[in-house]
Amino acid sequence: MAEFDKERKCEICGNPSLLGSRYCSGKHRALLSSQDCECGCGERTTVGARFIFGHFQKVRGAKHSVIMLEKAAKGELHPWNKGKTKDNDSRLLDISEKNSKNQSGKIPWNKGLSKETDTRVKKNAEKYPKNRKPKSLEDIANAQETYRENHELGLHDPPWNKGLTKYDDERLMHIAQLSSEMFSAQKKWNEGLTTETDPRIVLRNAKASESMKKRWQDEEYRQKVINGINSEEARAKYSSSMHKYYDDPEYIKKILRHDKPNMEEIQVLSFLQEIDAEWEFVGDKKLIIGRKNPDFVNREKYLLVEYNGSYWHPNDNTEKKIAYFAERGWNCQIIWDYEFFGDLDIVYEKLVELYYAR
Numbered sequence: 001m002a003e004f005d006k007e008r009k010c011e012i013c014g015n016p017s018l019l020g021s022r023y024c025s026g027k028h029r030a031l032l033s034s035q036d037c038e039c040g041c042g043e044r045t046t047v048g049a050r051f052i053f054g055h056f057q058k059v060r061g062a063k064h065s066v067i068m069l070e071k072a073a074k075g076e077l078h079p080w081n082k083g084k085t086k087d088n089d090s091r092l093l094d095i096s097e098k099n100s101k102n103q104s105g106k107i108p109w110n111k112g113l114s115k116e117t118d119t120r121v122k123k124n125a126e127k128y129p130k131n132r133k134p135k136s137l138e139d140i141a142n143a144q145e146t147y148r149e150n151h152e153l154g155l156h157d158p159p160w161n162k163g164l165t166k167y168d169d170e171r172l173m174h175i176a177q178l179s180s181e182m183f184s185a186q187k188k189w190n191e192g193l194t195t196e197t198d199p200r201i202v203l204r205n206a207k208a209s210e211s212m213k214k215r216w217q218d219e220e221y222r223q224k225v226i227n228g229i230n231s232e233e234a235r236a237k238y239s240s241s242m243h244k245y246y247d248d249p250e251y252i253k254k255i256l257r258h259d260k261p262n263m264e265e266i267q268v269l270s271f272l273q274e275i276d277a278e279w280e281f282v283g284d285k286k287l288i289i290g291r292k293n294p295d296f297v298n299r300e301k302y303l304l305v306e307y308n309g310s311y312w313h314p315n316d317n318t319e320k321k322i323a324y325f326a327e328r329g330w331n332c333q334i335i336w337d338y339e340f341f342g343d344l345d346i347v348y349e350k351l352v353e354l355y356y357a358r
Contacts, residue, residue, distance in 0.1 A: 112189040112200050264340050265307050271348050275355050289328055304332040
């Protein structure tokens with residue numbers, strides 16, 4: 001236990017000091033050996049220190065602000081990364097990779113929310129309205145005005161990707177791939193939700209429906225959509241875009257829904273197997289030739305048979321379909337439902353004629 005000298009007083013507070021000391025405690029000794037904090041707060045620092053903990057940052061920040069304001073007034077303030085890219089500065093490359101990793105798989109907190117369903121979104125909308133104008137940014141306002149004037153006069157440069165698609169430009173293909181990878185890693189906010197389980201889905205559907213109703217009332221917009229869909233250019237564009245899908249056998253299998261033979265096809269198959277047991281039903285997507293799925297095949301003799309119903313194939317060109325398979329090395333015969341229900345002997349003769357034709 002500490003012993004005090006009653007005859008000797010502490011030089012700070014006047015209380016009895018410790019034996020052999022001029023102070024009553026180590027704290028008072030430290031105060032006498034310290035100095036005022038250089039930030040100007042009026043408090044005393046610890047021994048040997050110029051600032052109280054945390055006060056140095058205040059001074060440093062204030063000095064830095066003054067320096068930055070002086071540079072800005074002289075026009076000497078420039079971003080450190082101005083004119084630099086990921087290709088010529090490793091710091092920017094590191095920052096880009098880090099941001100990409102941090103953002104991958106994240107979902108924005110306000111995705112799927114609106115002013116009606118979330119108070120935070122409503123508060124932000126009131127604080128930062130869409131039509132707000134930046135303060136003290138006359139240069140931006142002037143630039144926007146100049147752009148609008150040039151746009152009206154037709155003097156602005158067209159977008160670099162105008163008229164290009166990802167199939168004829170490597171940059172757009174690269175962008176599409178990156179976007180696909182990014183969105184595939186993200187979980188959709190409405191995945192697994194329905195109008196019965198989440199009120200946001202109901203609100204979103206109602207909002208979208210109301211918006212489209214208003215737009216559809218505009219005669220000019222309605223006519224534009226109708227003309228766009230029915231135009232030769234739109235049809236050609238759709239046709240060319242679908243070519244790549246129909247060239248994929250897996251896509252053909254996906255869209256075909258014919259899984260098992262009906263009663264008429266079973267009868268046709270029995271006729272075929274009387275002629276040769278090698279005939280088999282492949283209308284359940286077992287065989288895709290080009291973009292078509294025939295109904296019956298004899299693989300040894302490269303023979304095909306198609307059974308067409310008048311209801312489902314009213315516009316089928318028989319000769320064109322036979323020629324389509326012939327170009328790929330197959331001999332084809334087409335049986336129509338009216339032939340099947342009219343005279344089975346004729347159907348059987350056509351199948352025999354096909355088998356012995358080659």
